[in-house]
Amino acid sequence: MSKALQRIRPxxxxxxxxxxxxxxxxxxxxxxxxxxxxxxxIRAVAAALEISLTPAREALFNLVAExxxxxxxxxxVHVPTLxxxxxxxxxxxxxxxxxxxxxxxxxxxxxxxxxxxxxxNDLIIKANRKQDYAAVIRHNWQFHFRIYECARMPVLxxxxxSCWLKTGAYLNLIYPEFGRSEDGxxxxxxxxxxxxxxxxxxxxxxxxxxxxxxxxxxxxxxxxEPELQ
Amino acid sequence: MSKALQRIRPxxxxxxxxxxxxxxxxxxxxxxxxxxxxxxxIRAVAAALEISLTPAREALFNLVAExxxxxxxxxxVHVPTLxxxxxxxxxxxxxxxxxxxxxxxxxxxxxxxxxxxxxxNDLIIKANRKQDYAAVIRHNWQFHFRIYECARMPVLxxxxxSCWLKTGAYLNLIYPEFGRSEDGxxxxxxxxxxxxxxxxxxxxxxxxxxxxxxxxxxxxxxxxEPELQ
DNA sequence: AGCGATCATCTGATATAACGTATAACCTGC
DNA sequence: GCAGGTTATACGTTATATCAGATGATCGCT
Numbered sequence: 001m002s003k004a005l006q007r008i009r010p011x012x013x014x015x016x017x018x019x020x021x022x023x024x025x026x027x028x029x030x031x032x033x034x035x036x037x038x039x040x041x042i043r044a045v046a047a048a049l050e051i052s053l054t055p056a057r058e059a060l061f062n063l064v065a066e067x068x069x070x071x072x073x074x075x076x077v078h079v080p081t082l083x084x085x086x087x088x089x090x091x092x093x094x095x096x097x098x099x100x101x102x103x104x105x106x107x108x109x110x111x112x113x114x115x116x117x118x119x120x121n122d123l124i125i126k127a128n129r130k131q132d133y134a135a136v137i138r139h140n141w142q143f144h145f146r147i148y149e150c151a152r153m154p155v156l157x158x159x160x161x162s163c164w165l166k167t168g169a170y171l172n173l174i175y176p177e178f179g180r181s182e183d184g185x186x187x188x189x190x191x192x193x194x195x196x197x198x199x200x201x202x203x204x205x206x207x208x209x210x211x212x213x214x215x216x217x218x219x220x221x222x223x224x225e226p227e228l229q
Numbered sequence: 230m231s232k233a234l235q236r237i238r239p240x241x242x243x244x245x246x247x248x249x250x251x252x253x254x255x256x257x258x259x260x261x262x263x264x265x266x267x268x269x270x271i272r273a274v275a276a277a278l279e280i281s282l283t284p285a286r287e288a289l290f291n292l293v294a295e296x297x298x299x300x301x302x303x304x305x306v307h308v309p310t311l312x313x314x315x316x317x318x319x320x321x322x323x324x325x326x327x328x329x330x331x332x333x334x335x336x337x338x339x340x341x342x343x344x345x346x347x348x349x350n351d352l353i354i355k356a357n358r359k360q361d362y363a364a365v366i367r368h369n370w371q372f373h374f375r376i377y378e379c380a381r382m383p384v385l386x387x388x389x390x391s392c393w394l395k396t397g398a399y400l401n402l403i404y405p406e407f408g409r410s411e412d413g414x415x416x417x418x419x420x421x422x423x424x425x426x427x428x429x430x431x432x433x434x435x436x437x438x439x440x441x442x443x444x445x446x447x448x449x450x451x452x453x454e455p456e457l458q
Numbered sequence: 459a460g461c462g463a464t465c466a467t468c469t470g471a472t473a474t475a476a477c478g479t480a481t482a483a484c485c486t487g488c
Numbered sequence: 489g490c491a492g493g494t495t496a497t498a499c500g501t502t503a504t505a506t507c508a509g510a511t512g513a514t515c516g517c518t
Binding site for chain 1: 468469470
């Protein structure tokens with residue numbers, strides 16, 4: 001086989017309609033474009049994406065299986081809602097998983113990854129200044145997972161993504177407040193310093209602080225709008 | 230609403246053909262009834278369960294989305310295979326997740342749960358003596374998850390299940406050896422002692438030892454049969 | 459006016475058919 | 489005998505039709 005042929009990757013599954021629908025919904029969830037508790041009917045998704053019921057249904061229930069959406073008693077699918085117990089549970093899981101990923105990534109990050117993280121953090125700061133919270137959310141995701149993927153633990157990455165997806169619908173709720181506080185930016189600065197020094201303990205500490213900070217703001221936002229529970 | 234009506238649970242999704250197929254495949258995977266790498270075609274599953282392609286397909290791809298099965302380039306679905314890197318990754322994840330669950334469960338287990346765990350451990354010992362490894366696998370699952378569910382962290386439970394499912398196909402590979410060694414039984418005895426004393430640290434330690442022991446045997450079994458990679 | 463029943467509509471579940479692609483057996487030419 | 493192409497079969501993907509259950513509104517009765 002030629003060198004050029006070795007470079008090209010095998011076709012991924014998301015070239016199918018169901019796969020594309022899955023990706024589309026996934027990024028929409030992460031971007032917080034659905035309200036917590038919002039009901040997603042098969043037919044509405046099919047109509048919105050201009051596909052038939054079969055791939056729309058497959059995308060929805062795959063997201064349910066992933067834990068990104070929830071299914072009601074009669075097969076209806078909605079965006080998950082979070083109460084405080086669920087938030088503390090997810091937070092504790094994130095501390096365990098992302099702590100592990102952080103320790104490992106600190107040892108394995110190469111210069112390109114460190115530079116990417118630094119650049120993404122700058123983008124977050126800029127977007128936050130412009131109050132472009134959609135960009136903040138997107139770059140924050142990229143920032144964290146650019147680090148985590150350096151741990152070379154794909155199963156772990158999928159589980160961390162699952163945690164993030166569960167809280168995705170609430171991100172728009174917290175970001176105005178997140179931006180106002182300086183703590184979020186300080187935590188990210190500490191993360192960048194830790195990866196520059198390739199210090200596993202410092203990185204885990206900084207990541208933990210970031211997670212706990214986000215959890216506090218999220219809990220406060222939910223207490224403020226209890227109808228979203 | 231009456232007290233009695235609050236007790237009854239809403240209909241679960243597995244009353245549908247797709248849900249039942251999902252459960253059926255899931256328990257088959259856990260029981261190690263499929264070989265690692267075995268290909269599961271939609272039509273074969275549909276024929277075996279005497280259902281049409283639609284629910285069979287849904288069950289298969291939901292298991293893929295859960296991480297219990299893997300999908301190849303052209304949409305084919307197979308039982309996951311594990312190399313040593315994957316085993317160490319899953320082991321490290323399990324240590325993090327099940328360690329968290331163990332610490333929490335130790336504080337929350339009531340007498341009924343402790344009694345159940347003791348009873349399940351006895352069943353494991355008996356089944357092991359009879360060399361009924363299918364029963365050992367089943368009771369081992371029940372033993373661990375009877376403990377973990379006491380942590381009241383449903384998201385965490387699903388993630389731990391996902392880890393167990395990934396290694397399910399290899400369980401038959403390791404159990405003859407697992408039974409021969411006394412270490413497995415010793416670890417379980419330590420687990421039972423720790424939950425009787427409701428000691429979080431001791432329980433986490435014992436669980437960790439059990440996980441690491443299982444990982445060692447699994448890695449050895451895979452090294453012995455490299456064609457299964 | 460309040461309650462309950464009936465009916466229309468919405469929605470999910472499943473089967474089936476049609477389509478395109480991969481896989482592999484076979485066949486041909488060298 | 490072997491390489492390369494061809495064809496048939498198997499398989500995944502998608503759309504559509506049909507059915508059943510849930511939902512909600514309207515109408516009638518008390």
